[in-house]
Amino acid sequence: MPTYRVAILGCRARGTAAARAYHAHPKCEVVGLCDLVPDLLNALGDELGVTARYDDLDSMMLEQNPDIVAIPTGTEFHYDLSMRILEYGVHIDVEKPMCATLEQADEVLRLSQQKGVRIAVHHQGRTGAAMNAVAAAVQSGKIGDIRHMNASGKGYYGGYGLMNIGTHAVNAMLRITGPCRSVTSLALTDGRTVTPDDVIPSAGGMGTVLGERITATLAFDSGVTATLLQQRFPVVDATAYGFEVCGTEGRLIWKTSGAWWLRTPHFLPDGKNDQWEPLPITQPVGYDADSGVSPEEYNYVEEYVNALDAGREHECSGVQGLHVMEILMAVLESSAHGVRIDLPQKIRTHPLEQWRKESGLGSPREMPREYRSWLAAEDARLGRS
Ligand SMILES: NC(=O)c1ccc[n+]([C@@H]2O[C@H](COP(=O)([O-])OP(=O)(O)OC[C@H]3O[C@@H](n4cnc5c(N)ncnc54)[C@H](O)[C@@H]3O)[C@@H](O)[C@H]2O)c1
Structure with a gap:
């Protein structure tokens, strides 16, 4: 049974890579997708069979109640989107680099600690x-x-x-x-x-x-x-x-x-x-080379699952x-x-x-x-x- 409900906020190249990796992991279920561009949303939703599709992140958060939200958007949006998602008390997986300034990264980290949730920054290498x-x-x-x-x-x-x-x-x-x-x-x-x-x-x-x-x-x-x-x-x-x-x-x-x-x-x-x-x-173990998922992406998701299971970073x-x-x-x-x-x-x-x-x-x-x-x-x- 999947343990972690995962939502993807941003469905272009990096969101697609992340969504495929979470979808392939037996302990994760992709429960919602969000993008402002309907074609991207529908292409990824159709590929993974995810019907919960949104152009508004708050609706996605309220209706899908995810455990992890991936934030694979342009770097200039990492700060605002991370802060908005963290307010819901949810773990995030934000693309690299974490933010555009240190001030922003400090705030994001502080809020995650206040809320008692984890951050993974997507350096899959x-x-x-x-x-x-x-x-x-x-x-x-x-x-x-x-x-x-x-x-x-x-x-x-x-x-x-x-x-x-x-x-x-x-x-x-x-x-x-x-x-x-x-x-x-x-x-x-x-x-x-x-x-x-x-x-x-x-x-x-x-x-x-x-x-x-x-x-x-x-x-x-x-x-x-x-x-x-x-x-x-x-x-x-x-x-x-x-x-x-x-x-x-x-x-x-x-x-x-x-x-x-x-x-x-x-x-x-x-x-x-x-x-x-x-x-x-x-x-x-569990990685399927024919799945179309990059092994690095799968490993990165596997590490998040193991970390959350163990209550560690x-x-x-x-x-x-x-x-x-x-x-x-x-x-x-x-x-x-x-x-x-x-x-x-x-x-x-x-x-x-x-x-x-x-x-x-x-x-x-x-x-x-x-x-x-x-x-x-x-x-x-x-x-x-
Ligand atoms: N880890 C890696 O190997 C790797 C490789 C390339 C890029 N990146 C990083 O990925 C990020 C860019 O990824 P990309 O090229 O897929 O992004 P992009 O900016 O091209 O696309 C992001 C998508 O998010 C959507 N989006 C943005 N704000 C939104 C909002 N508020 N609500 C809903 N949807 C929203 C946009 O419509 C867009 O489709 C950058 O941070 C970059 O540094 C990482």
């Missing part, structure tokens, strides 16, 4: 089978002690890539290293150090960003350091995304598609131990989601001011909006929301077209 394989390899001592980690994005414009992809990479690294204590970052736009004029609204409604190419150094409480690269490539290349864990006795690579192990700490083409070996990947909890936001904001703040930012930062307002204010500038001008048009507008600002 952290609970995927590839990540489980890396974590198990680290724990079993396959690479000795960790020295350093390197993470790369997909080649989007740096500030946008940070909020969009960096959020996944940072969250995944937190599983390996534990909390981060400081961030130092350098951002270049058009090959020069950024200025307050380079502060712009992000594509995709992901807040305020800067930097075409960002190189950040993260220092963790464990003493490990990491390099986080979010650099614009001439062409976006999703295969660049992932991270490497460098240990005293070997190395590991994590990608969403798998995990690999090198038996030596420093690659040497000596013909003996110079091959990257795939780590065994184990999908969760999801691996990608609100606390973790907030800490990811602290790191992302620290990358932006350090890029602006050229100084190390110690965490958790006391000032929770957006550091770049503050920087513009201090520089006597108003809000940045509006930019298109869609990434390609956004990039074209930024290139035009930089005099490239």
